[in-house]
Amino acid sequence: MKKIWLFILIGLLFSCKNETSIKKSVSPKETETSSVKQEQKDYNKTGLEIAFGTKKQLGKNLISQLNKKGTLDALTFCNVKAIPLTDSMQTVYQAKIKRVSDKNRNPNNKANNDEVTYINQFKEVIKKGEKPQPIIKKTQDSVYFYYPIVTNGMCLQCHGKPNKNIKPETLKLLSNLYPNDKATGYDENQVRGIWSIQIKK
Ligand code: HEC
Numbered sequence: 001m002k003k004i005w006l007f008i009l010i011g012l013l014f015s016c017k018n019e020t021s022i023k024k025s026v027s028p029k030e031t032e033t034s035s036v037k038q039e040q041k042d043y044n045k046t047g048l049e050i051a052f053g054t055k056k057q058l059g060k061n062l063i064s065q066l067n068k069k070g071t072l073d074a075l076t077f078c079n080v081k082a083i084p085l086t087d088s089m090q091t092v093y094q095a096k097i098k099r100v101s102d103k104n105r106n107p108n109n110k111a112n113n114d115e116v117t118y119i120n121q122f123k124e125v126i127k128k129g130e131k132p133q134p135i136i137k138k139t140q141d142s143v144y145f146y147y148p149i150v151t152n153g154m155c156l157q158c159h160g161k162p163n164k165n166i167k168p169e170t171l172k173l174l175s176n177l178y179p180n181d182k183a184t185g186y187d188e189n190q191v192r193g194i195w196s197i198q199i200k201k
Contacts (some may be wrong), residue, residue, distance in 0.1 A: 008026050016031060021180065026148055043199065046095075047134055047145030047151035047193055051195040054089040055149075071170050094200070101193030105174075105183035115146070123191045145197040151186050161184045 036161045084098045100111040103118050111119060118135050125181055127150065135146040156165040162184055163171070186192060 005012045005196045043136055043143045043145065044134055046175075046199060047136065047143075047147065047195075047197055050089065050095055050097060050197050050199075051145075051147045053092075054086055054195070071167065096198040098196040099193055100196050101149075101183060102183075102195070103182040105178050107180065109193070109198060111193070111196075115194060118146045119148075119194055122146075122194065126150060126189065126191055141201055143199045143201060145195070145199065148191050149193045149195060151192045153186055153188055153191050155188065155192065156188065159183050159192060161185055 005070040007137060020177070032088050078110060086099065090097050096110070100109050101117050102111050104110045122132055132148050137146075158166060158170060158174070160166055166174070174184075183192070
């Protein structure tokens, strides 16, 4: 009888703060690991949903601009709209969404040290032709989610080899908008950067 009250008390103490810690204190080891696995799966799903949702938004807008107006206008559109678009997805998903790169075009999209490490890991995976799995890291208050952004043929007109894939007039506009642009020289099927998403627990 006493034990039950103790559990209820512990339960009440932790219930608004952290659900998993109750599970940890009461459940046997096996259920614990399976619940951790389930949690991992849920974050995996949310992370991918955000990454693909944002990608779809950005992609849809980019493709329609490319079709309607051509590379130059799409580029100006990308430059102006990319950040507000990711911002609007952030409000939808209550998460912090970044698109970062080791060879960034926009100075705001520069990968930090951790992110560079993950980009290099994804490069290995893509080079081997394997399907990338999201990388998930947890801290006390957040879950961090990383997933690669890979190039296809369409990207090369703005991220490919200067003068070969990128037309001179595009190159000129790029260097005006981004004097420190590092985001050229890519081929198809290369890691252009990663989604870096922070979900508050
Ligand atoms: C019409 C030109 C254009 C095309 C096509 C294009 N991009 Fe970009 N990309 C840009 C511009 C401009 C930026 C900088 C946006 C900004 O200022 O936030 C950018 C930024 C990015 C970034 C953010 C990191 C950074 O370097 O600043 C990633 C990742 C990216 N592009 C990936 C891609 C991929 C993958 C494709 C193909 C599916 C693609 N882009 C196609 C013009 C383009």
